[in-house]
Amino acid sequence: MPKKISFSVIYVSDEDPKYKSIELNAHAPTVKGWQSSKNCEYPQEIVLQLETRCTVDKIQILAHQYLIPSKIELFSNNEDTNMVSDVTNINWEYLGYITLSDNQSTGFKSRELKSANVPNCLASFIKLKLHKNHNNSYNINNQVSLIAINVLGTEIEKRRSSNTDTNVLDKLQHILNDPEYSSPYDDLAFEMYVDTEVVKIIKDMEIKKHLAVLSERFEYARKLKQSMECLREAGEKLGKYELEKRHAIEMEDYERARHKKNQIDEYRTYVYQHLAVDQLLEENGVCSKNDDCGEENDGSRTLMSPTSIKIHDKRCPSPSSTNTQQGQVSPHHLPRHHQSPKTGSPGTGSPTNIQSRGSFRRRNKSAGAIVKSTFEQYEEKPLPALRHSQTNEFLRECQLDYDPKQISKLTEREKKQAALPIVVFGADLVEKFYSKHYLDKEEGLNRLKEGLLSYDNSGMHTANKTARAAIFLLHRSLRDKVFSVYSLANEVIRLFFVQYVPGR
Template sequence: MPHKIGFVVVSSSGHEDGFGAKELMVHAPTVSGWRSPRFCQYPQEIVIQMVERCRIRKLQLLAHQYMISSKIEFYISESLPEYFTPYQTERFHRLGYVALSDNEKTSYKARELKSVYVNAVGQYLKVIFHNNYTNRYNLYNQVALIAINIIGDPVDYNEENLDPEVAQIIRKLDEKKQEAVHHENYDYAKKLKQAIVDLQKIQRAPESSMNPPEYSSSPPPQQQLKAAASPQPEKERSTEKKNKRERQEKLPKVTSPKPGPQRRSPSPPPPPLPPPASSTTDSRINVDALPYDERPLPAQRKQKDDTFTYLEPETNEDIVGDTPRSRITGEPEPLTEKASREAGFAIEVFGEALVAGAYSKTWSYREDALVAVYKKLSDMPTTTSKDDLKNMLRAAVFLIRRAIKDKVSSVFQASLRLLKMIITHYIPKHKLSKVETAHCVEKTLPDLLSRTGDTANRHRVMASNFIQEMAMFKEVKPLLIIPVHLVQPLKGTLPSRLALSQVELVENLIKEMGTDNSGFTVDNVMKFALGALDYTTAEVRDKAVRIILHLYQQNRVQVLDHMPTDETIIRKNILYKTLFDGFSKIDGRPTESELKAQKKAAAEEAERKKKEEIQALQEQLAALKEMQSEVQAGKGKEQIPKAKADDRSKKLSMSPNSDTLDDQSSVTNYLDNLCIFCGERDESFTEEGLDLHYWKHCPMLKRCEHCKQVVEIASLTDHLLTECDHKDMFGKCQRCTEAISKDHLLEHVKTKTCNPAKAEKVANRCPLCHENFTAGEEAWKSHLMGKEGCKMNPRRIMALQRTQPGAQAALKAGGSTITKTGIVGAKQRPSITGSKIPAPRAGLTKTTIKPQPKR
């Protein structure tokens, strides 16, 4: 009874990332299916291998809703061709085609399920997709197939008109072969497969000898007799006729194969019937005699996993000692004129027969040629002349270069084994010079690197591993050829797989070889890695970052010399930020993000303290104003006693109270007109007058040139580093502790011409004149206001000129109260350190005064 046939995808002409043909092997509601590459060339094709040889009854295809092929063709085959290319389809026989709807009626929302009824026997099915329908959703001219289902039943060996006993033996051998494959015993499975093929040959040999030599449209008499005698019920024949009519309706161009022995009868093209695999005769090689495990694989096809690795040719290391595939008969095809000219030197050395094998279209001949060269070079006596040895080496390298580019895995591996033998055995054995080793490496390395970008992951890994292994050969390592070649800058046009493989090779070899006398230097590796940071693929950039971080662990100073010093470039480029964060972690320092978090926490703490200080100051001012209001209220209520003149005791008792009230009033009035920073007192120092004084005249204050805030000169450096709106423009010099513009910070640090700062407890540091002077609060007044004070403070001279007349007037008045209160005002200075004076109200520019932090 027909049932669902399992299958695997052998190859496809291409696919979009994430939509490989392997997706067709999974049947699930969420499967995405296969999708052709964007803007691909048509036709596109997929080759499917069924789990066993079967008779296909029906094919079901689920098309995409808008990536729809205009026509889908079907081909079937018993085995794969030698070279699987679109124009070499002699093994595949066309069944026909179906046309799909353009889906415009459903507004490209529904998916079409197409059922195709066929009656064909084989194990390989090829599906060819032609040009897509154009619509507004299909932007990249793609075709897609969501799912494919194969309905059929296994082919009994009795259908091939074999002897019943032989068919029974073949059936048992096939079961054992399937069991061996299930247990991954591929060697045993190959032997069983060969035994099945041999039995089929023996059974069919008498019939083949009876066939007429010429082709005809009708089968031979012997086959007609067997066809008449073959057990085929009338019911089955009528069913096949009905199926044929259905196929003609569904698949108008299908030529269905006829059942029975007629399948073994060849006919002129176009062949309506598939020719048997066992009767194919080829003057070059009887490929059908090979087990299907050793038949040539499709060229240029991507094999993502090794689920069916038994389809690949055997690559056993013991292949060198034996003559492989001894059962293959025939000779390779002769060389073309172009090949003869190209391989003229190799023909002179090895002979035309061997080189013809290396140029053959059959992969087994190409592998045999390399094995023959391997054996010939291994057995070469040491008495051979140097010239002959060199000629053989160079001819072998020529053949190796050609074999490295081969798409067949076994040929590629044979070329690697031969190259390794030449470098590690042949050259040392015959004591050839390093020039010959360099010749081998220089000629083959570019081809090996090109294979690291192969679409087949297995070939890519083999090439990368061999390059790493070859770089560590004791004969190759001193030449420094491979490291120097690998660190060549990446070109922007280089394919991403090649670029990724090259960066991986550099990363792995640096870890193994280091940068001392290895061909890798900090300079050439850093140039390579920095160039890789600009590559378009993220994986390449990430590996370049890892290379730089690895180098930094060994050579920190040299690596930093190659890194950019411009802070803006570092901040804008996320890769540079990652690198510098990595440097900080290696050095045990906090990263930039951690520093920002610490600065933010410190700023928040400082702001909290300032708010507390402002609140305390406001409470003090409120208390003073309350005292002043009480004094004024008491003054209004006070009445001068009009007692008798002789009542002195009462008058004297009131005099001390009046003096005390006068002193308190004078102190309050003095504080109201006093600058708490410079100690200057003026009757014009009202609230607006003090704002103007702070803004223009106070010698202890200065306007920030960047944010226009008024700050104390003593705290100017801290303001520029932590509070200023442009604080990101400044950095701190560890030598002089001052705020320096980042544009000049590097030059400032390198020149070391600044005056070194002393400890804060020992001396103060003036940010204007850059001089150290005595520590303490009063020292700041002396430095910023004194006659011999800071020469760079422009307000100092103005303050001296303004305060000298006031001082002389105070001396003339001789008022001891002023002197006393002046001292009191000076003593109040420490208590209001850290104060924040509000900005002026009279339309002045923003003048928030930043206080000096407590020391």
């Protein structure tokens, strides 16, 4: 099984003092990534020394949203790390190259994740050669940047632990060496948006789950799987909290930073307790409770989803959260509640709101108002968009600005159907064609119309490819039941054949 191979950056052509190459050695929501110096010379080079010699299967690269290299070439070397004294004199084997989008279709707000399957090769070093940047109005100093790099491969020499049973290790290695399986928790898209501590716990649980299946402890394996899913959601929230805290520190708003730290600690403790993380990890040996599948246990497991955790906290707020609401937090940091898109009522913890979120317990009419915890308040707070800041790409990608007409995200099936239009026009435009709001569909058609009228043959997509992508979206719009959408689709089709097709 290809796994994440740790590495360290040992050489870069140059770097911005504020965004050094050491940032590439770790994966976390708060990493800033490496950035070249202003008006640097091209190509730029980055050399990675792998922790162990391995067979490289895949290299993942997370690019910046507007400091984007036009092309990245990949090289490998299999020399003994102890024998290499000067990395500039290494003989490199060419693996291939990847190209990156100029990101105009997303308005330079999203970062592109590229996963390149490379020919199986033994490697101790990896080199990335970054070519000249894509030009845009935000990249005024012609820089390039990488937020993260991930190397997936198979270790040549398997390391064994002396205090672990050999038979158990053999069974585990049989699973881990399966070339058809790769862990989703080694993927860069997971590690860059989930809290670092939660990532480690989930990876430990994944190994425990494999061993539980081999030992036929299926109830234990089920609990681990369920807890891993809940932990991932909680880890993404903790990652957002950490990003908010760091931004407050950079703005020297230390009161707000302290408030965010308290939210992180409270929410982390709450999640770990309700998911019984210490019990599931079995650090002190086998725990018989993990194999218990009684009704009472199943009921407690039901409350382990993030939604149920919030419901439980509303009914039984902790003393610390109650005190916080009673005036220990500055009014400048209290969240503004917004209308719930599902219930149409403010998120104030009313009985209707609780029932709509899936609580199976009846509300006591004499219980009075329900007090929210601090991390719950944070969840309902529409965060402001921070313009073009290196530290807030994650916030912008999550689209935290509240919009009552927010369009629905594409399902995996829809993404496969619309793969070509997404590549050509971007996911943001395609989502409008799949939206349930006719105004979104009309906006999508108008944007498609503008894109066809302003098409330039020098763009990265050919006229034929652009035409096939446009026809897919227009065909979908023609079947719409709203007349205004159907009428506008006919107008764009007429424009397509009268103005776009002739001469191309």
